[in-house]
Amino acid sequence: MAQSAAVCFSSSVPYNSYTGQGEGAWPVSYSDSTQVAQSPVAGRDNPSVIRRAMAPPPSHGPVVPSQRGDLPPPPGQGGSLGLARERTNLNALGLPPRVIATIQNARAASTRSLYGCKWQVFEGWCDGRGLTSYQCSVPDILCFLQDLMEKGRSFSTIKVYLAAISACHVGFEGSLVGQHPLIRRFMKGARRSLPVTRRIVPEWDLSMVLEALSLHPFEPLGSISLKLLSLKTALLLALASAKRVSELHALSVHPSCAKFSLSGDKVSLKPNPAFMPKCFPAFTSEVLELSAFHPPPFASPEDQRLNALCPVRALRAYMTRTSAFRKSDQLFVSWAPPHRGSPISKQRLSHWLADAITMAHEAKGVQPLEGIRAHSTSGLATSWALFGGVSLQDVCSAASWASPHTFVRYYQLDVTRTSVAHSVLGVGSS
CATH class of the missing domain: 1.10.443.10 (Intergrase catalytic core)
Known part of the structure; x- marks a missing residue:
């Protein structure tokens, strides 16, 4: 073109x-502005009450491993309907089922499914050590996160595990797991140890x-x-x-x-x-x-x-x-x-x-x-559009990015080539 x-x-x-249905994630910022999606969990104000009322954690099926981490359960399984452990926590507060359903609906179904899978992995890790997953200590959680690092998991994957644990754990003294000072310091150290890498040239x-x-x-x-x-x-x-x-x-x-x-x-x-x-x-x-x-x-x-x-x-x-x-x-x-x-x-x-x-x-x-x-289509299309003369503001608006930093940090590719759609499709004329 x-x-x-x-x-x-x-x-x-x-x-x-x-x-409509929202994502409902509550960001918790580390001191260096790193964020982990968090959600309301029962027992934030009085964990001891919930600890006494907790039922044993539900049994789960095996987790399917993969090179990119543990896969979420297929659609239709429990994970896609919500986190059972979190439902137990909320139920212990005496909330009606319809209220619990609305609270859990704050997260998208895909997020609930992903968190459910990660929580199953953590439960299995705790069971192998004789720990109670939803009441385990800070050192236990830190050891689990360290194991993930040593297994080569990326920082973004570790953040998802921590978000899932925060959703289902009863917390510490009225605070979420992800808000604990030691865990926040650990995550800051993990980010330094596991720098985020991304492609700077197109995949295709x-x-x-x-x-x-x-x-x-x-x-x-x-x-x-x-x-x-x-x-x-x-x-x-x-x-x-x-x-x-x-x-x-x-x-x-x-x-x-x-x-x-x-x-x-x-x-x-x-x-x-x-x-x-x-x-x-x-x-x-x-x-x-x-x-x-x-x-x-x-x-x-x-x-x-x-x-x-x-x-x-x-x-x-x-x-x-x-x-x-x-x-x-x-x-x-x-x-x-x-x-x-x-x-x-x-x-x-x-x-x-x-x-x-x-x-x-x-x-x-x-x-x-x-x-x-x-996912590569978005980065490639917007990179070509920016090179073709489309303003950064228009590029971000087209891709529904709230901030240019998202594009610059995660999507901008090194391409060499004017509105967004015609600039992208015009590449074929070279």
Whole structure:
């Protein structure tokens, strides 16, 4: 694509906010500003009362180990419904079940699932040493965290373990585990010992992937399989919007949420009103607006090729193809039986993005790198947009980042290449 091609990330246009399910994490800052997500636990005011009322901890199944740490339990298991140990703590306070459910709903289901898995690991560690997990001492918790360090766990992973322990432990003298002075000092030392590393170069070649999306087997759009159409639409939407997978997953085809302009060259998308984005409350609700990329009539064959990368064109084709069998207003639905037309999960959408990148590499005869992540689309898209002349403020707004520091510290890549969507898609013209 020509370097002068205008590509803008869609601007965020607020609409009436809706209060849905929140993340509910309470940050606890260390002295060096490091934060660990914390949540309310029973016994904060009078731990001794709860210690007397505690029931034995529930039994748990085995934890599945992996190279990236312990995996959360599959959907439908206890972990995804809430932390059983925390429910026991809250129940000991005499709270009705419906009140406990509301309190636990302060965290997203995925967070509850993750905390539940980490707590199971800690329980197993305590059981092997004859300790009571929800009442163990500060030295015991520090030894567990030290073991995690010596096993090569990253600092961010250790923070999640500490957050899970803080959610389920009765605490110390009215304070959460994560607020104890020794534990805070330990975490500060752990961060110094385990410096955060991140990629500074792209994991994959955006230019090559975009070129592949404009050619066979991803074209012609009207005759490719529904699988390829789904993958291509999801990836183009992710790149043109720079949104997280969770935000793409929340998009809806309901007439109140998806509207094409009369000319068909623009589309406005809104998430399901119940969706609570990660950056709450700054981005509780917004409109994703996309404009056609190199629309017809075409001035040259190159314009026609670039139009194959138009997210508006792909989105219209995808919504038309799925309208006859979709069983949900969620934008992305399954193409495969027996779940054809049913809404897909965030994890499945992540697989779609990674698969689209991998298949694009294979289409160009290039062996794809292992471990390609869907999350990489946001960093790559925003880095190219910034290099293309889009302001840092617009980049952060498009990606729903509350602070530029998030982009600079975690997402900015070293790329060499103007609105956000056209700047990103224009990379393919090189």
